[in-house]
Amino acid sequence: MTTALRGLLLLAVLWGCCACSWMRKRPKAAGPAFSTIGRIELVQPEQQFVLIRCEPAPLISAGTKLWALAPDGRRRELRLGSERKGYYFVADVIGELPALGDSVLLEASDLNPKAP
Numbered sequence: 715m716t717t718a719l720r721g722l723l724l725l726a727v728l729w730g731c732c733a734c735s736w737m738r739k740r741p742k743a744a745g746p747a748f749s750t751i752g753r754i755e756l757v758q759p760e761q762q763f764v765l766i767r768c769e770p771a772p773l774i775s776a777g778t779k780l781w782a783l784a785p786d787g788r789r790r791e792l793r794l795g796s797e798r799k800g801y802y803f804v805a806d807v808i809g810e811l812p813a814l815g816d817s818v819l820l821e822a823s824d825l826n827p828k829a830p
Contacts, residue, residue: 746821746822746823747821747822747823748781748819748820748821748822749819749820749822750783750817750818750819751766751768751772751774751780751818751819751820752766752767752768752769752801752803752817752818753766753767753815753816753817753818754766754782754812754813754814754815754816754818755767755802755814756814757811757812757813757814759811762806762807762811763795763804763805763806763807764782764792764804764805764807764812765802765803765804766780766792766802766803766804766805766818767801767802768801768802768803768818769801770801771798771800771801771803772820774794774820775794776794776795776796777793777794778793778794778820779791779792779793779794779821780792780793780794780805780818780819780820781818781819781820781821782812782813782816782817782818782819783816783817783818783819784812784813784816785816789819790807790808790809790810790811790812790816791807791808791809792805792806792807792808792812792818793805793806793808805818
């Protein structure tokens with residue numbers, strides 16, 4: 715193999731390595747982690763609240779921000795109320811109404827094991 719051919723081969727290999735690293739997708743910044751805590755069992759549009767069934771009942775305090783996640787990926791904001799009975803929690807709707815059966819998510823950093 716001639717020196718010129720070796721040089722071209724080496725150049726092609728180096729170019730391929732650089733092109734691969736340049737085209738590789740960059741990792742996206744990680745967003746907040748969420749935990750599914752329950753499902754919406756009742757939507758009350760007139761009073762703008764939902765009833766959530768959580769099993770097991772999480773230890774979170776009133777006023778905590780929750781998210782209702784629809785099967786198509788849309789999220790609706792909720793605010794946990796102080797009313798609760800067993801596995802059922804009441805949350806106020808902030809903005810658009812969620813749908814019956816939507817999953818309810820809690821940002822993992824809001825899970826407070828010392829809440830009443």
